Amino acid sequence: MFAEHICLTANEKINDITRRVNDLKEILLGNTAIALGAVTAGVRVAAGYPGTPSTEVLEGVAKYNTDGKISVEWSTNEKAALEVAAGASWSGVRAIVTMKQVGLNVASDPLMSLGVIGTKGGMVIVVADDPGPISSQTEQDTRHFGKFANIPVLDPSSPEEAYEMTKYAFELSEKLHLPIILRPTTKVCHSSGTIEVDTEVYQYEPEGFVKDPKWVIFPPLSYRRHLEIEQQQKEISALFSQLPFNRIEGNGRIGIATGGATYAVVRDIVESCELDVTILKSGAVFPPPDQLYGEFLQRVEKVLVLEELDPVIEEQLYHIMAVRKIEKPIRGKLDGFVSPAGELRFENTLKIIEKFIGRKLKSVENESGMVFPQRPPVLCAGCPHRASFYAVKKAMRGKKSVFCGDIGCYTLGNGKPLEMTDTCLCMGAGITVAQGIKKAEPDTNVFAFIGDSTFFASGMTGLANAVYNGTKINVIVLDNSTTAMTGHQPHPGIGRTMMNTSSPKIDIFSVAKSLGAEFVEKVNPFEFDLAVKTVREASEKKGVSVVIFEAPCAALVKPDNVCAVEDCTGCKKCIREIGCPALTVRDRKVEINRALCNGCGLCTNVCDRIIRL
Amino acid sequence: MDILITGVGGQGTILASKILAYAYVIEGRNARTGETIGMSQRGGCVVSHVRAGNAHSPYIPVGGADLLLSFELCEGARRISYLKKDGFAIVNTASIIPVSTALGMADYDAEKITKYISENSNAIFIDADKLARECGSFRAVNTVLIGAACGLGVLGLSKDSIVQSIKKNIKAKYLDLNIKAFHSGMKTTEEMKEKCKVI
Numbered sequence: 060m061f062a063e064h065i066c067l068t069a070n071e072k073i074n075d076i077t078r079r080v081n082d083l084k085e086i087l088l089g090n091t092a093i094a095l096g097a098v099t100a101g102v103r104v105a106a107g108y109p110g111t112p113s114t115e116v117l118e119g120v121a122k123y124n125t126d127g128k129i130s131v132e133w134s135t136n137e138k139a140a141l142e143v144a145a146g147a148s149w150s151g152v153r154a155i156v157t158m159k160q161v162g163l164n165v166a167s168d169p170l171m172s173l174g175v176i177g178t179k180g181g182m183v184i185v186v187a188d189d190p191g192p193i194s195s196q197t198e199q200d201t202r203h204f205g206k207f208a209n210i211p212v213l214d215p216s217s218p219e220e221a222y223e224m225t226k227y228a229f230e231l232s233e234k235l236h237l238p239i240i241l242r243p244t245t246k247v248c249h250s251s252g253t254i255e256v257d258t259e260v261y262q263y264e265p266e267g268f269v270k271d272p273k274w275v276i277f278p279p280l281s282y283r284r285h286l287e288i289e290q291q292q293k294e295i296s297a298l299f300s301q302l303p304f305n306r307i308e309g310n311g312r313i314g315i316a317t318g319g320a321t322y323a324v325v326r327d328i329v330e331s332c333e334l335d336v337t338i339l340k341s342g343a344v345f346p347p348p349d350q351l352y353g354e355f356l357q358r359v360e361k362v363l364v365l366e367e368l369d370p371v372i373e374e375q376l377y378h379i380m381a382v383r384k385i386e387k388p389i390r391g392k393l394d395g396f397v398s399p400a401g402e403l404r405f406e407n408t409l410k411i412i413e414k415f416i417g418r419k420l421k422s423v424e425n426e427s428g429m430v431f432p433q434r435p436p437v438l439c440a441g442c443p444h445r446a447s448f449y450a451v452k453k454a455m456r457g458k459k460s461v462f463c464g465d466i467g468c469y470t471l472g473n474g475k476p477l478e479m480t481d482t483c484l485c486m487g488a489g490i491t492v493a494q495g496i497k498k499a500e501p502d503t504n505v506f507a508f509i510g511d512s513t514f515f516a517s518g519m520t521g522l523a524n525a526v527y528n529g530t531k532i533n534v535i536v537l538d539n540s541t542t543a544m545t546g547h548q549p550h551p552g553i554g555r556t557m558m559n560t561s562s563p564k565i566d567i568f569s570v571a572k573s574l575g576a577e578f579v580e581k582v583n584p585f586e587f588d589l590a591v592k593t594v595r596e597a598s599e600k601k602g603v604s605v606v607i608f609e610a611p612c613a614a615l616v617k618p619d620n621v622c623a624v625e626d627c628t629g630c631k632k633c634i635r636e637i638g639c640p641a642l643t644v645r646d647r648k649v650e651i652n653r654a655l656c657n658g659c660g661l662c663t664n665v666c667d668r669i670i671r672l
Numbered sequence: 673m674d675i676l677i678t679g680v681g682g683q684g685t686i687l688a689s690k691i692l693a694y695a696y697v698i699e700g701r702n703a704r705t706g707e708t709i710g711m712s713q714r715g716g717c718v719v720s721h722v723r724a725g726n727a728h729s730p731y732i733p734v735g736g737a738d739l740l741l742s743f744e745l746c747e748g749a750r751r752i753s754y755l756k757k758d759g760f761a762i763v764n765t766a767s768i769i770p771v772s773t774a775l776g777m778a779d780y781d782a783e784k785i786t787k788y789i790s791e792n793s794n795a796i797f798i799d800a801d802k803l804a805r806e807c808g809s810f811r812a813v814n815t816v817l818i819g820a821a822c823g824l825g826v827l828g829l830s831k832d833s834i835v836q837s838i839k840k841n842i843k844a845k846y847l848d849l850n851i852k853a854f855h856s857g858m859k860t861t862e863e864m865k866e867k868c869k870v871i
């Protein structure tokens with residue numbers, strides 16, 4: 060049937076000239092483009108904490124750090140990372156710090172003060188937002204943080220622009236003596252573009268740290284700086300009206316104001332439907348380019364604002380209208396014309412534009428009536444967390460228990476059939492939420508699951524709190540020797556840094572002991588009976604207990620054997636109990652998929668018809 | 673040229689998209705991709721968009737793809753609406769049964785799914801897992817499928833550019849295996865094409 064459609068494309072011979080030009084062109088992920096932009100701008104110190112969708116920025120800096128001149132580190136959390144970068148900047152070197160949006164909540168303390176004190180060497184704070192949200196707890200909008208802290212915000216619309224913006228951000232930071240927030244969203248972070256790579260790296264001699272009272276925040280200094288900074292906002296706004304990242308395109312009487320990744324979607328729609336509109340593209344979004352916004356409002360009859368997350372540009376436009384006494388109808392999120400939540404993709408954005416201009420542009424085919432099986436993400440076959448969860452589940456069967464979860468692969472423990480995650484709030488909250496539940500419900504066995512990386516990021520203070528205030532909770536540390544969820548980054552418990560140098564291993568067992576937990580035990584969750592016994596024992600102690608389940612992430616170890624089923628009865632108990640994705644049903648019998656099976660042997664504890672090969 | 677690559681987290685769709693995008697750059701075109709990176713990579717649905725040309729945004733709209741490259745049967749069906757009316761689908765017949773189905777919460781009827789794909793697209797089915805295993809590793813499904821697309825002649829790319837891109841994007845250790853897989857996929861669709869021409 061397909062033969063008639065085939066038209067063999069005449070493949071042009073690639074000549075040497077294009078090949079030479081293309082040597083400088085790279086397909087780069089948005090995050091990698093930001094990393095390369097920073098390296099090109101001469102960054103010397105880079106710090107961050109992993110978090111989707113930001114992780115590849117710091118990894119990119121490490122990758123391009125071929126001569127080892129850049130100090131790159133995964134810090135224990137975002138607050139630590141931001142402070143490390145601030146110190147480096149105060150010493151005159153260019154510094155970058157990376158995190159996801161919720162990470163900035165953790166780092167908001169230094170952020171607010173840094174907005175007052177300011178910087179010396181160019182400093183860029185990369186904070187990735189996640190409309191949807193796709194891999195985050197919240198749909199928070201980092202542009203607000205810019206306004207809150209009086210820190211300029213750049214919002215790239217594509218990987219290409221992210222590359223240019225990153226380089227510019229360092230210059231701008233040095234010019235203003237302020238840190239700059241670069242706020243890409245998932246569509247920019249995790250998409251790639253064709254980027255013409257610079258070959259020269261910016262060279263400079265850092266002055267070093269010069270002692271000066273201006274680096275010590277005191278109330279009188281804060282007051283003085285506040286006056287200066289508010290004045291400076293006006294100058295930055297004027298500068299931003301001239302910046303090519305902010306611009307007006309087209310001449311139509313209908314105005315569309317947009318920014319960030321949504322700009323690209325709007326351009327695709329405007330071009331494919333040949334719309335006669337005027338686009339306001341906001342790339343340097345805080346402080347708002349008042350002059351440019353005013354010009355745009357004068358030129359159009361009505362405005363549709365298309366932006367993901369919060370109506371930031373929209374509110375800025377209302378503000379300009381009020382100040383400049385302009386009156387134009389604006390549709391957007393504030394009047395409910397555009398949904399307040401979720402992504403703006405081609406399909407839904409097109410529908411909004413059609414509704415705005417009052418005619419149909421392009422019919423988008425709808426999904427069919429066929430229903431497909433859902434495929435939610437699951438713990439890998441052989442994941443040690445499955446064994447840990449199952450051990451705790453078995454140990455506590457029939458006893459009134461609540462299981463508090465945390466952030467990591469193990470959040471997936473909430474899914475069927477394990478159902479071992481009853482709460483999840485934010486990084487490190489499992490341990491502390493558990494304490495609140497215990498206080499309210501003293502007769503419940505309350506457990507808190509926390510990963511090794513999360514334990515170092517924000518679990519230790521919570522554990523100290525439990526011991527100090529005498530709240531009997533059972534902490535289960537899921538130690539798989541990596542930060543698995545975000546792609547296997549090292550952490551303080553591993554004995555190796557991101558630069559691949561060795562470091563002292565911080566031992567979770569000793570930490571828990573010295574924080575004063577009454578019962579601390581290490582056990583391999585695949586030594587299943589012992590694991591169950593240990594959990595039981597821990598739960599019976601009067602004081603705070605910590606059980607550390609040690610077994611490496613299955614994605615990092617190669618299996619040396621697999622398991623198989625002999626004479627399966629088809630009862631499906633194995634699937635109902637542990638739900639390993641390698642257990643599949645064929646002709647009403649369970650088979651083990653050898654390509655997936657990790658040979659962990661957990662299933663042999665459920666059924667004796669399963670044997671190790 | 674818009675190509676949608678679909679599969680299950682862990683199957684290597686991102687590498688396939690990188691190989692294709694870079695091959696377009698080698699031929700002097702601009703390319704961009706949109707990836708699924710995050711929790712879905714743990715066995716969830718993943719989609720990669722590859723766009724050669726002047727599109728601004730990374731995601732191909734529904735009804736806009738020239739080619740659908742599917743690493744898994746059901747995932748191909750799930751995204752069939754992304755194809756243009758005259759677009760092609762190359763679908764790996766291997767299926768990965770989701771845990772929800774094993775738990776009896778949803779049906780995975782391979783026959784019904786295959787029929788649905790055939791009725792709604794110009795589809796070619798190949799057992800890419802088998803071809804990959806024959807070449808040395810089931811992980812080479814991505815190069816088998818890229819080879820299949822090349823053999824069909826629907827990519828607008830020369831074989832040389834693709835091979836060059838594979839060389840740039842795959843570790844030396846796995847290169848021979850993947851080049852072999854690429855040729856195996858290519859041969860399969862070239863032969864299918866021959867048969868159709870005879871008919």
Ligand code: SF4
Pocket residue numbers: 437438439441442443444468539543544612613614615714
């Ligand atoms: S990546 Fe590692 S920790 Fe995460 S689900 Fe897979 S095996 Fe478990």
Ligand code: SF4
Pocket residue numbers: 624626627628629630631632633634648649665666667668669
């Ligand atoms: S493997 Fe064992 S537990 Fe699973 S279905 Fe067969 S007999 Fe039942």
Ligand code: SF4
Pocket residue numbers: 440441442621622639640641642651655656657658659660661662663
């Ligand atoms: S041994 Fe059993 S539980 Fe472990 S990965 Fe294989 S099938 Fe899954």
